[in-house]
Amino acid sequence: MAKTVTDVICPFCGTLCDDLEVQVSDDGTKILEVYNACAIGAEKFLHSQAKDRITRPRMQQEDGSYKxxxxxxxxxxxxxxxxxxxKPLMYGWSSTSCEAQSVGHEIAETVGGVVDNTATVCHGSSLIAIQDVGIPSCTLGEIKNRADVVIFWGCNPSHAHPRHLSRYSIxxxxxxxxxxxxxxKMIVVxxxxxxTMKMADMGLQLEQGRDYELLSALRVAxxxxxxxxxxxxxxKERIFEAAEVMKNARFGVIFFGMGVTQTLGKNHNIDEAIMVTKDLNEFTKFSIIAMRGHYNxxxxxxxxxxxxxxxxxTDLSRGFARYNPGETTSNDLLRxxxxxxxxxxxxxxGAHFPISSVRKIARLPSVAVDPHITPTTEISKLHVPVAFVGVEVGGCCYRMDNVPIESRKVVEPPEGMMTDAEFLTRVRDRVGELKAKAPVGSPSTAQVQGA
Ligand code: SF4
Structure with missing residues (x-):
């Protein structure tokens, strides 16, 4: 008889919906149905059941085949x-649990690596802006209970965060x-x-890359x-109209995405969006939240x-933490x-970096840890498949509004398959042994390429 696991979180996007119900087989090995998830969330669960799933590590051979x-x-x-x-680059970390992340960072500290995550090509500019000017923010629960003016700027949740509108914002x-x-009132810029704009009460279709000007104009208005x-x-009449709607909100929020963070102006756009939010707090209560992509x-x-x-x-190669986006960011290091x-x-x-960086990765000793076959696993020397976090193993994850939520295990992983936290822990322990006995000037990575 099938059983149903309730209050499951969806490990796909930063909305981190926590109301899913998953029907599993009696022996706890198969997912039969996923309820309440959007199409992409449900696919994440069902994809773990794929018959052709890779369940053991694969090493790339000279001729490009895998063993x-x-x-x-x-x-x-x-x-x-x-x-x-x-100086190894340890990149990614956005689709795994906080427990696994913290073990990975320990390894980076031991080997003197650079730890970077996907914010480097997405909301890194938002993080820089927040360090510059702070952020007046709140939780998605407050939005659900209080917000009467909701602005989506440079993001398209109808496609990227499909249940955001129905669970929290609109x-x-x-x-x-x-x-x-x-x-x-829903405003989309x-x-x-x-x-998303087609559903809005007011759509502002601005010229590409002119976000900073429009944000500044709102402050003037x-x-x-x-x-x-x-x-x-x-x-200008439309700008004054939008400014009036915002000022007259009882509680408003700006959700912003990569249309603002990765276009002309980058972190300065976010500085200005935060200043718009700050200005609005002279008239009413307003918040701003980044639409984070990967679930963690x-x-x-x-x-x-x-x-x-x-x-x-975060560059740990000098024995202490250094941070200088533009210098210590992955693509700059690879370039x-x-x-x-x-x-x-x-x-x-492999799917998201510029091709010049992808070529560099393909030429270096490389390891990709991922449950799926991806462009990155296909250029890496070693692919290590692991259990799906949030499906086959639990762990702590942070929603886009910085609320930590514990993900749940709903089925057993394939027999003998490691979780990423287990794999990292074993690597950490082995690295500790190697570093403890490594003489100064230990062999280069080229020497381990054939290992
Ligand atoms: S909106 Fe995001 S978190 Fe929610 S079910 Fe869809 S993919 Fe999963």
């Missing part, structure tokens, strides 16, 4: 590669928002007429001063923060040829 190796061999190769590298009825979406006839492609990228920044004081791009080994866990730089 299955044991977990013991994979641990030895990874430990040797990291211990012998002068449709739900909360304590002070009993009319649901009928009591909320984007150069494209996205599916809040003070009732005059504007040029058109700013960033938006007539927020946790990666939090764990790095409490271990080393910085949220990404300058400054790293001599690459370890990737819980992300896919």
């Amino acid at each position: 299955e190796v044991s977990y013991d061999d994979a641990i030895e190769y990874t430990a040797q590669m990291l211990a012998n590298a002068k 449709f739900p009825r909360g304590f002070f928002t009993g009319k649901g979406h009928k009591g909320r 984007d150069p494209r007429n996205t599916d 809040f003070r009732g001063e005059d504007l040029p006839d058109v700013v960033a492609g938006i007539p 990228v927020t946790g990666s920044g939090a764990v790095l923060g409490w271990q080393f004081g910085f949220p990404f791009a 300058r040829g400054e790293v001599d080994a690459v370890f990737v866990l819980g992300s896919d730089p």
